[in-house]
Amino acid sequence: MLASYQWLRSLVPQLTASPEDVAARLTSAGLEVEGLTAYGAGSESCIIVRVVSMRPHPNRANLRLVTVDRGGGAAHEELVCGAPNVPDPGGLVVLAPLGTHLPAKGLTLEKKAIGGIESAGMLVSESELGLSEDHDGIIVLPPDFAPVGTRFSDAVPEARDTIFSIGVTPNRPDALGHVGIAREVAALFGFPWSPPEPKLPEPLRGKSAVASDGPPVRDDATKMDSLVRVRIEDGERCAHYGTALSLGVTIRPSPLGIRYRLSALGVRPISNVVDVTNIVMLEFGHPLHAFDLDLVRGAEIIVRRARPGETMRTLDDKEHQLTDDDLVIGDAEGPTGLAGVMGGAHSEIRATTSRVLIECAYFDARGVRRTSRRHGFHTEASHRFERGVDPGDTRAVLTRAAVLMQELGGGTVLSEVRLTTAREIPAAVVRLRLSRVDQLIGVHIAQDEVTGILKRLGFVLDGQEGDTLVLKVPTHRPDVTREVDIIDDIARIRGLETLPAVLPPMHPRLDVGGQEEAVRRARAAAVELGLSEALTFRFIARRWLEAVGAPAPALTVANPMSERESVMRTSLLPGLFEAVSRASRHGEHDVRMFAIGPVFLAAPASDKAPPAEERVTFAAVLSGDRPSYLTKPVAYDVWDAKGVALGWLTRITGGREASAVRAEESERPHHLHPRGAAFLLLDGERVGNFGPVHPDVADAFELPQGALAIEIDLAKILAGGRREPKYTPIPRFPASVRDLAVVVPDGISAGDVERAVREAAGALGEYVTLFDRYVGGGVPAGHASLAFRIVYRVADRTLTDAEVDAQHTKAIETVQARFGATLRA
Numbered sequence: 001m002l003a004s005y006q007w008l009r010s011l012v013p014q015l016t017a018s019p020e021d022v023a024a025r026l027t028s029a030g031l032e033v034e035g036l037t038a039y040g041a042g043s044e045s046c047i048i049v050r051v052v053s054m055r056p057h058p059n060r061a062n063l064r065l066v067t068v069d070r071g072g073g074a075a076h077e078e079l080v081c082g083a084p085n086v087p088d089p090g091g092l093v094v095l096a097p098l099g100t101h102l103p104a105k106g107l108t109l110e111k112k113a114i115g116g117i118e119s120a121g122m123l124v125s126e127s128e129l130g131l132s133e134d135h136d137g138i139i140v141l142p143p144d145f146a147p148v149g150t151r152f153s154d155a156v157p158e159a160r161d162t163i164f165s166i167g168v169t170p171n172r173p174d175a176l177g178h179v180g181i182a183r184e185v186a187a188l189f190g191f192p193w194s195p196p197e198p199k200l201p202e203p204l205r206g207k208s209a210v211a212s213d214g215p216p217v218r219d220d221a222t223k224m225d226s227l228v229r230v231r232i233e234d235g236e237r238c239a240h241y242g243t244a245l246s247l248g249v250t251i252r253p254s255p256l257g258i259r260y261r262l263s264a265l266g267v268r269p270i271s272n273v274v275d276v277t278n279i280v281m282l283e284f285g286h287p288l289h290a291f292d293l294d295l296v297r298g299a300e301i302i303v304r305r306a307r308p309g310e311t312m313r314t315l316d317d318k319e320h321q322l323t324d325d326d327l328v329i330g331d332a333e334g335p336t337g338l339a340g341v342m343g344g345a346h347s348e349i350r351a352t353t354s355r356v357l358i359e360c361a362y363f364d365a366r367g368v369r370r371t372s373r374r375h376g377f378h379t380e381a382s383h384r385f386e387r388g389v390d391p392g393d394t395r396a397v398l399t400r401a402a403v404l405m406q407e408l409g410g411g412t413v414l415s416e417v418r419l420t421t422a423r424e425i426p427a428a429v430v431r432l433r434l435s436r437v438d439q440l441i442g443v444h445i446a447q448d449e450v451t452g453i454l455k456r457l458g459f460v461l462d463g464q465e466g467d468t469l470v471l472k473v474p475t476h477r478p479d480v481t482r483e484v485d486i487i488d489d490i491a492r493i494r495g496l497e498t499l500p501a502v503l504p505p506m507h508p509r510l511d512v513g514g515q516e517e518a519v520r521r522a523r524a525a526a527v528e529l530g531l532s533e534a535l536t537f538r539f540i541a542r543r544w545l546e547a548v549g550a551p552a553p554a555l556t557v558a559n560p561m562s563e564r565e566s567v568m569r570t571s572l573l574p575g576l577f578e579a580v581s582r583a584s585r586h587g588e589h590d591v592r593m594f595a596i597g598p599v600f601l602a603a604p605a606s607d608k609a610p611p612a613e614e615r616v617t618f619a620a621v622l623s624g625d626r627p628s629y630l631t632k633p634v635a636y637d638v639w640d641a642k643g644v645a646l647g648w649l650t651r652i653t654g655g656r657e658a659s660a661v662r663a664e665e666s667e668r669p670h671h672l673h674p675r676g677a678a679f680l681l682l683d684g685e686r687v688g689n690f691g692p693v694h695p696d697v698a699d700a701f702e703l704p705q706g707a708l709a710i711e712i713d714l715a716k717i718l719a720g721g722r723r724e725p726k727y728t729p730i731p732r733f734p735a736s737v738r739d740l741a742v743v744v745p746d747g748i749s750a751g752d753v754e755r756a757v758r759e760a761a762g763a764l765g766e767y768v769t770l771f772d773r774y775v776g777g778g779v780p781a782g783h784a785s786l787a788f789r790i791v792y793r794v795a796d797r798t799l800t801d802a803e804v805d806a807q808h809t810k811a812i813e814t815v816q817a818r819f820g821a822t823l824r825a
Helices: 005-011 019-028 178-189 256-264 272-284 365-374 380-385 394-409 434-441 447-456 483-494 510-528 542-547 573-585 638-653 695-701 714-719 750-764 801-819
Strands: 002-004 032-039 047-056 064-069 077-081 092-097 121-123 161-167 229-232 238-247 289-292 300-305 311-313 319-321 327-330 335-338 355-363 418-421 429-433 460-465 468-472 591-602 612-623 658-662 678-682 685-692 708-712 736-745 765-774 783-792
Touching: 002 005, 002 178, 002 256, 005 019, 005 161, 005 178, 019 032, 019 161, 019 178, 077 121, 161 256, 178 272, 178 447, 229 238, 229 418, 238 300, 238 394, 256 272, 272 289, 272 380, 272 394, 289 335, 300 355, 311 335, 327 365, 355 365, 355 394, 365 380, 429 434, 429 483, 434 447, 434 483, 447 460, 447 468, 447 483, 510 591, 510 612, 510 638, 510 714, 542 573, 542 695, 573 591, 573 612, 573 695, 573 708, 612 638, 612 714, 638 658, 638 678, 638 685, 638 708, 638 714, 658 750, 685 714, 736 750, 736 801, 750 765, 750 783, 750 801, 783 801
Parallel strands: 229 300
Antiparallel strands: 002 161, 032 161, 047 064, 047 092, 064 077, 092 121, 238 355, 238 418, 289 355, 300 327, 311 319, 327 335, 429 468, 460 468, 591 612, 612 708, 658 678, 678 685, 685 708, 736 783, 765 783
């Protein structure tokens, strides 16, 4: 947003601070001034002079000698000039005397001879003063524009200004106009604020208005309803539509002051009518549009959705195919403008226009944003409508435009401004607790100071209940919806530098800290096992979840940046697979990678429950060869995955019993291969799974074949609690070690046999471990040999052979009875 310092001073007459001070205060209050630009620098040294005579240069064919009168009784001066548009004697031009510095051209005028003749200065153009890009000729002023000898910047104050470049955040649409910025400046410097209240001229009693074809018309024919009717068909997208009429207008260039002000603010002057709509938009921040009333077919304006197949040519002379989501301003025969974005070429202002219909409306911000993006527009109007204009200033904006139109266009404005309303937009009401103000800001602020700040910002006190103020939010502040928003305004305007540095009170919660500590412990356990962490996105493509057989997404992103980020993940594996695939493509083939984070699963249906449940999970992938030294590389296998999974569970649970059980084909995880897939059990409850990645899934993610995956529900583990590790002294007595080799059918799990042996070993069994599984010669087909090592020991004595033999025999009998096992010789 570009803002004029001179314009702000006219709106806040008490303001005497320098542009630099104003910029500093605005920046400290959240409206960051990104730069200051001197507009028209050098014009304050220029004066208005009258051409006395003109003759050709004796030595240069393309130059002339112009004699000018500076007034005040001074002698006439002769200048060398090459401009083609020097007026005849008596015309007024602008002189830059010797010594004038012109920053736009980077030069200072010095006395020197041109073709042997010295020039007493230079007649300047607008481009040489930095007023516009026009360099076709010098500035020629109308007759009697100002007395000879007057400084140019005094005759045209807009020719010298300081322009603020303000970075307005999307939540502050009120700062997209000078009125809004002036309100902020007044509040920051402690001045009372009165918004401009333009008034229409006297009613047209006893006057006649000029019709489009010239002859006068009767007064009663100038009533607005007889000239144009307005109908709103879509009240959701257009709450109200305001109109004003100016009749008998003459299209001509705007005065210099208007043109220079527009140029200074980055808007190209076009004509008096169009310039009025732009200058009023820059003043209030509320866009307007002007129609040629004679080109409005059927004398009717209809605010509606576009119909299927409709097209429209906009002011940029481009044809657009409309959709039924586009809100258009139409007449009796078709669309004449894209609402809130750009007008149509059919009814634009022309050199022959004499009757002007001025539009000012309130359009829904979301609809304007969709239309603007769909058709590739970003205009001054759409920029403001997309953020939310003030619905309460429509009448004032129209009145201001109508008054300016009469001043600049020479026509007659109808005395009435009409507002066609489809729905009311009530002012928001927010309750403000004074105690909460002190609590959040960290310092006591008196009620009088609070209400003074809010009054300057436009808030209205609608009542008070104890220390609670009931406040009506001004319509120009759509960003204020909560108590904390008002407190933020109080802190901004009071000055953040006035607030003491106070450490806020802390209220720790054990329930939150416990989960965070568990996640840290889980991450540390994975790192201890030699895994590297991958940071993955919580947004993911729906097809990746389907590829791994994850639960259907419970949360869908309304406006995703791409299809890859369309839903919230229900599994960590797709993101982890993508990270492994990327690492493989970059030459990292040996991967030990893990991820910890939330997944978002569908919650049980309930009116009070959120749509999704957030659960913390753990996932890991092993791929390539396991680390080796002085040995041949060996690829990871399912036993590596089992070791990592059980080792990780042991570390984070403090020794709770963890085991693995083979997954049946009928219920194996979708993403795992049937051979090798297994479930993880903790205290007998299923908490996760591991195994080789299915070839179809590996192909979908471009994973190396043979990759292994682990997935564990960390939230379920946390729910079961954690055993604190206990110190066990080093054994003082020796152990007795026995091996047990049994042959069992293939369908029997080694883990089940191990648990049975452990139970049978009883109190004498210190630990049991499987150290071999063999199939082949000497073992019947359909069977496997399982070899276990059993360590017998007690803490208070040395066991006898008889005690060990008895307990070992019991273990053998238990395995034989339960599994039909036979001892292997």
